[in-house]
Amino acid sequence: MYTHSKETQSNLTPASALQILKDGNQRFINNLKANRNLLQQVNETSTGQFPFATILSCIDSRTSAELIFDQGLGDIFSIRIAGNILNEDILGSMEFATKVVGTKIIMVLGHTKCGAIVGACNHVEMGNLTTLLNKIQPALVNEKTVTEERNGSNPEFVNKVTDIHVNLTIDRIRRESPIVAALEQEGSIKIVGGLYDVETGLVTFFE
Secondary structure: OOOOOHHHHHHOOHHHHHHHHHHHHHHHHOOOOOOOOHHHHHHHOOOOOOOOEEEEEOOOOOOOHHHHOOOOOOOEEEEEOHHHOOOHHHHHHHHHHHHHHOOOEEEEEEEOOOHHHHHHHOOOOOOOHHHHHHOOHHHHHHOOOOOOOOOOOOHHHHHHHHHHHHHHHHHHHHHHOHHHHHHHHOOOOEEEEEEEOOOOOOEEEEO
């Protein structure tokens, strides 16, 4: 598998970048790997990087984007934070990744059995974690269908909050970053959501 160059990055469309992620996840769940020489990629990226995707995911130890999408060095900007929450620093990183470096897709990737989502559903308060979990609360408010056991012990509620949180995060990216929103409107990038299943390794893409 080649290392992306400025030319290969430029020739990608947002749709083809999305397909690369889909193909990579299919390899992952089938226990296959693209043939790549990581040490060679170290050398090839030593003078510059031309990643094709920016992925916001959770710090969960099971959700490494490079692994679950079968990507190598220099392929993706990986932004990881508990609960795949959004703040101004992450937005700035996305603006750098897309406007300056030229990635073609932004993906917000949630996952099943997310501890941060469960914590938010249980209204956990603990030090600085309280502020982080508060950023997930809008998803709880927007979940209207579950009327009983609206807490972290109810898998249905947790799963629905997880999906809503991904979609609300995408809405916020568009609303709070005019730079990213303009790139999407002109067709230079695509913003998509997804859910990683920690039991199967499969990513369900929200399109």
